[in-house]
Amino acid sequence: MSHAGGPGDDKDRHVDDPDHAGPDIFRFRQGDSETAMKRRVVVVGAGLAGLASAVALERHGVEVVVLEARGRLGGRVHTWRENGHHADLGAERVDGDHRRVHALAARSAVPLVPVDEEAAALDDVLMFDGVTHRAAEIHEGPIGAELDRVTSHVSALAAQLPRLDDPTTHPEARSLDARSVGDLLDELAPSADARSIVEQRVRSEGAVEPHQLSLLAWVHQVAMAEAKPADQIESHRLRGGADVLAEALSSRLSAPVRLATTVLAVDLHAAGVRATTEQGGVEADAVVLAVPPTVVGQLRFEGQVPAVIEQLSKLPMGDITKRLLAFDTPVWRASGWSGHALIEPSSFVTWEAPAPEVLIVYAGGSAARRLATMPLAELVAALPPAWRTGPPPREVHTAHWGSVAETGGAWNAPTPGQVLPTWHVLRRPHGRLHLAGEHTAARFSGFMEGALESAERVVSELAG
Template sequence: MNTPPTRQADVVIVGAGLAGLTAADQLSRAGHDVVVIEGRDRVGGRIHTVEVAGVPVDAGATWVAPHHVAVRDLVSRFGCEFVPQFHQGKGVMSFGGKRKIESATSMAPWGMLDITRILNDLQKMVDDLPVSAPWEHPQAAQLDSMSLGEWLTAKHALKDTRKFLTMFSLVQWGAPVSDVSLFNALRYIKNLGGIEFMLTVEGGDQQDRVLGTTHSLVSKLADTLEDRVIVNSPVERITTVGDRVTVETGRHTIEARYVIVTASPTHRSTIKFTPALPQRHYGLSRSWRLGALSKAFVAYDRPFWRNEGLSGEGMSDNETVFLTFDVSPSADGPGILMVFCDARGFDAYDEDERRRRVVKHLVHMFGERARHAVDYTDFSWGNDVFAAGGPNPAVGPKAWTTFGPYLREPVGLVHWAGSETADETSGSMNGAMLSGRRAASEVAARLDAGQ
C-alpha cells in the first residue's frame, strides 16, 4: 500500500546540476517528456551559494571564460549579467613563510626560469594530445604510468616550482601532484585551452563571474522545467527490462524509455543497476575519485587592500590557505576575500578553528587589518553530506588508459553526462552544459528513430 505511484516519461535525468538541467531543457524544448530527479534538497550540484556579510557568494563553480559560449548564451537568455573578476593592483606571494609583493623580483631569477621551463615542457606535451579518445595516443600508457609529482621529480623541478604546481593541482583537482596522473593533467590542460589561459584572469579562465551568483542562473533554468524537477529524492535503483527503464527513489518511481545519469563517476556506484553495469564501469567508479577542495569567505567593512595597491590575489604554500581572490561587490564594501583552502589542513577542524587558521594567514598576507573581519563562512566539498568531493576527479596513474573509454559509453538505455565527460572545457560549467547537450542529442536521436 505504500508503494509510490509510477510516473511515465520519455527520459529520466538523474541530477539537477547544470549538465542535467541543460539536457532536460534541450529534450523538453524538442517536445520530449522529461523528469529530473535530484538527491539534494536543491538544484545546482557543484554550483552552490552561501552568504557572508549579507552578500551571496559562490561556494562552488564561479568563473566564466571568454570562450564559454554555452554559459554566456544562457546568461543572455535569462537577462543575467557578468561582473569582471577584480584584478587591479599587485598580488601577494608567500612561500616558506616569506611574504613578497608581486614584482619582477618577487621570486629569484632561477626560480622563475625553472617554473617557465616546467610549464613549457608540460605545454609541449599538451599540444600533441587529442581530447577525444586520448587513450589512443601512442604515448598514452607511458604518460599515464606516472603521477604529475613523479614527472616533476624526473624533471628535477626546483622546490618553488613544485610548490607552484601543487597549488595549481589543488585548485584544479582538489589533490596534490602526487595523486594526479600526468596524463590526466595533460588532457585536462588541453581541454581547457592551455596553461597560460588557465592562469589568466582578464582574457582567461577567471575573467568573469555571474552577477549575484551562478546558482541564480541555474535556478532560472530549473524554473522553466516547473514540476518536472523533483528534489530531495536520491536515486536508489535503475532497472532495465526490455525497452523500458525504471528509476526508483524512496518516494518516486518513474518509468521511461531512456535515462541520463549526470552523477560524477565515483557517485554512480551509489546507484544499484539491474542488470549490473559491465565490470569496467565499476572500475571507473572506483578509480575516478573526486578530489576535495574547500572555500572560505572572509568579509571586512571595505576592501582595504585596494587602497594599498593590492588586487586581493594571493598565492601561498601555507598548509591551509593557498589562493585568494577579491570578490567584493564594490569598492564601498563590504570587502570580501574568497579563500581556497587545502582540505588536508582545513576540513578536519571545527568552524572556529578553521576561521582562526584562515584569518591568521590572511593577516600574514595582507597585514594587521585582515584580523578585523566582520563575518566569515566556508564550505568544505570534501565534507559534503550528500555527494562528497570536488571540483573535479583526481584521476590517478593508469586510470585513464584502463577505464577512460567507459567514461561516457552508453550501457543499454543508460546514457552519461557531467562535466567530466566533456571533450571541451571539461571541469567547468561550460563543460557541464556541453555534456548535457551531447547526452540529450544522443537520446533524442534514439527517440526520433523509434528505438
Template sequence: MITRRTLMATGTLGAAALGLPRMAFAAEQADVVIIGAGLSGLHSAQLLSGLGMRVVVLEAGGRVGGRVHTVETAEGPIDVGASQIGRSYARVLDAVRRHDLRLVPEDRDLLPFAAHFQDTWFDPADWANNPLNKTVGEERTINPILLGQVVSARHNPLKEVDDWLDPRFARDDISLRQLMEREGYSPAAIELAKISVPGIGIDETSMLRMWQEATRGGIDHRTEQAPTAAKRNQPFGETNDRNLVDGLASINNIAGGCQQLPLAMAARLGDAVRLNQQVVRIAMSDTGATVSCRDGSSYTARFVISAVPFSVLRGIAIEATRDNPIQRQAITSMPYANTARLYLHVERPFWKEDGLPASFSTDGPIGMFWGIDNHSGEGVHRAMVVMVGKVAEAISRMDHEDAEAFVQRELVRLRPAAKGLLRYQTYKDWARDPLQLGCGFSLAPGQVNAFGRTMTDPWQVLHFAGEHTRRLDFGMEAAMESGERVAVEIGERA
C-alpha cells in the same frame, strides 16, 4: 535519426514542456528519468523535452543547480560554486540569452601575491637569489608558487582539445612527479611543485587530465583583447579583460548570481523537476529501468541519465542484467578533488600596514589568500581564502566550524595586521556537501588509459552526463556539453 543539428533546430525547449499542469508529469512512468538537477541534467532535460519526450528530473536536494550555488549574504549574493563565464562558453552563453538573464563583467581582480614558504616571507621576483631555493640551474628562476603550473604548461604536448583521449599520448597518462622525473627536474623542484600542483596532488592526478583543462583554457585566453600575460603571473590567472567584445568581457558573471541560470532552466521545465527526491537505486535491463528514491517513490523509464558526479553515483545501487566492469571501475575509482573557500570582507587594507603584498600563497595549511581589488585602494575590500588540492583535503577532514575558525586563526597568525579587520561572509567546503563529495572530477595516473576513453558509453539504458564525462570542454560548459551528448545518444535510440 536525431542528430545534434536536429536538436539545435528544435531549440532547447518545445511547447510540450511549457506550462503543462503537474498531472502531465505526475505519472510514475517517463520516457527518460534524469538523476540530478545540475546544469548537465537540466540541459539534457530541456533538449529531450524539446523533442517531445516525457522527462522527469530527480534532484536529491531542496534546490537546483548543484555546483552552481549562489548564497545570499548581508552584502548581497555570493557564488560559492561556479561563477565565471568565458567568451568561448557557447552553450552557457546561449542558455543565458534564451532565459533572458543579464551578464556583467566580473569584478574580481586579484591584488599582487607574496610568497610564504617554510615560515618565511619572500618576494617571488627575488627567489633565484634566496638561500631557501635549493633548485638547480634554470629551475631557480621559476616562481616557486607557480612551479607546478609552469612545469605542467611547459611540457603540455596537446594541441587540440580532444588530444587527451588520443592513444598517441598514452605514455603521458602519468603523474606530475613522474613527468618531472622523466624530464630531469631536481628533487628540490619536485618537492616545490607540491605546493602549486594543478589537480589533487603531485602523485594523484594524470597529466592528461590536467592538460585537457589547460588546453581548453588556452582557447579562452585567446579570446582576450588586451594581452594580460604579465598580469596573469599569479595563481589561477584571475584577471579580467573588460574590453567588451559583443558585450562580453573575458570573464562574465550572471547578474544576481550564477544560480539564476539553473533556476530559469528548471522553471521552464515546470513540474518535470522534482526536488527532495534522492535516488538510491537503478534497476535496469536492455529495454528499460526502474529508478527508486529514498522516500520509497519509484519511476520507470525507457532511458535513465545519471547527471550526478561519480563521487555520489557510487553510493547509488546499480542493478543491471548485464554487468559492465569498465563502467563500474570508473564509477567506483574516479578520484574527486576538493575546493574549500572562506569569503571575507576586509574592513581596511591591512597590507598597507604590514607592507606585504595583499594576496599570498603559502606552503602552510591554508594555501592561498586572495585580496580582491576594489579599484580605489582604500576602504573595504573583499578577500577569499582558497584551499585546493591537498590543503583542501586536509581542511575537509575537520568539522565544519572548527575548519572555519582554524582558517581565520591561521590567517591572523600569518598576517597579524589583519586582526579585527576580517568580517566573515560565508564558507563552503565542497567535499563536505553530501550531494557532491568534492568540487570536480580527477583521473588518476593510468585511468585515462584504463577507462577514460570509453567510460561515457551507455550501459544498457543508463547514459552518463555531468562535467566528469566531458570530452572537449571545461567547467559549466563541460556540464552543458555532456547534457547535449546524452540527449543525442538517447534521441538516436528512441
C-alpha cells in the same frame, strides 16, 4: 569547480548578444526529430548537466522527470547570499571559450560581468613562511626560472596533443597515463620553492595531490588552457552568482524538479528503466545519470547493468574547500595588494568575492581538509600581514565539498592509469543508460561549460 572574455568588441558581443552567444543545445539541429526520441526519460541529478539535459529533451517533445537528493538546485553550483552580498561556494568563473555558458546566460538574461578590474591593476602576493613577496618579483627571479623550466616541459607535451577533445590521441598517451604529475616533478627536480608553487597549482586546479593525478590528465588540462588567450581565462563571473543558471534552467521545465528525492536503485531492463526512491518509483524509457562518480557508487543497480557502472563508481573526485571571511573593508588594497595571494606552505589561495570586503580562502587536495577544520584565529594568522591591519574578519561560510554526501568531492581527478581505459566509455550511451556531468565532458571537464557540453552530447545520443 572552476573563466571568460575575449579581445575588443568581440568580447562584448559574445557575452551580451544572443546572436553571438555560441551553440544552443535547446534548439533543434538539422536531422533531429521528436519521433526518434525516447518517450519518457528520468534524469537523476539537478545540477547544470541534469537540468540542461532535461530542458533540451523537453524541447524535443520528451516527457522528463528530474530527481534530486538535495533540497536545492545546482549541485556543485551553489551561491552564498547575505545582506545583499554573494559569493560562489562551488563553480565560479567563466572562460572566454565557454560558449555554452555564454549562450545560456545571454538567453536567460543573466549578465556575465568582468572580474574586478581595480583589483586586477594591483599586485598579487606570494607568501613563503610568513614573508610577503610581490608575485612578479618571484617570477622574475631564480624561482621563476625554475618554474619556466617545468612549465616549458609540460607545454611541450601539451603541444603534441592533436585533439583537444581526446587526450588518448596523444602520441605518448600510454606513458603519460602511467605516470603522475608527482613523478614528473621528481624527474625534473625543480628547487624546493619552485616545486612548492607547482604543487600548489596542481592542488588548486586538479583538487588532488600531485602523486594522485594522471600526468595525461594534467597535460590535457594544460593543452586546453594554452589553446586560449591568457585574458580569456577566468575573466568573468555571473552577476548574482553562478546558481542563477540553475534557477533559469529549472524555470523552463514543464514540471518542477523533485527535490529531496534520493534515488536508491536503478533497474535497467529490456522494456525500460525504473528509478526507485524513498518516495516510490519512476518508470521511464531511458535514464540520464547526471551525478558525480562517487554518487553512482552509492546507488544499487539491477537488471542489465553495463560494465561502465563499475568503472564509473571507481573514479575519484578531488577535494576543495572555500571559506568566506567578511572584513569591514578590503584592507589589503590600501597597501597596493589585489587580494589574490598564494600562501605557502599551507597551499591556500585567496581572492576577492564580488563584494571585495568578502575574501575567499581556497584550498585543494590535502590542504582542503586542513582549511575546512582550521580555527578561525589560526587561519587569519596565516594570511599576509596586509590582510590583518584592521579589525579581524567574521567568518560567514565554509564549503568543504569532500564532506558533502550528495557530491563527495569537487570534480573528477583521474589517477595514473585511469584516463585511457575510461575516456571513451564515459562519453557514449550504454543501452538505456546515458551519462552526463562534467566528468563525462570531452573538452571542459571540471567546469560549468563541461556540464553543459555533456548535456549536449546526451541529447544527441537520445536523438539518434
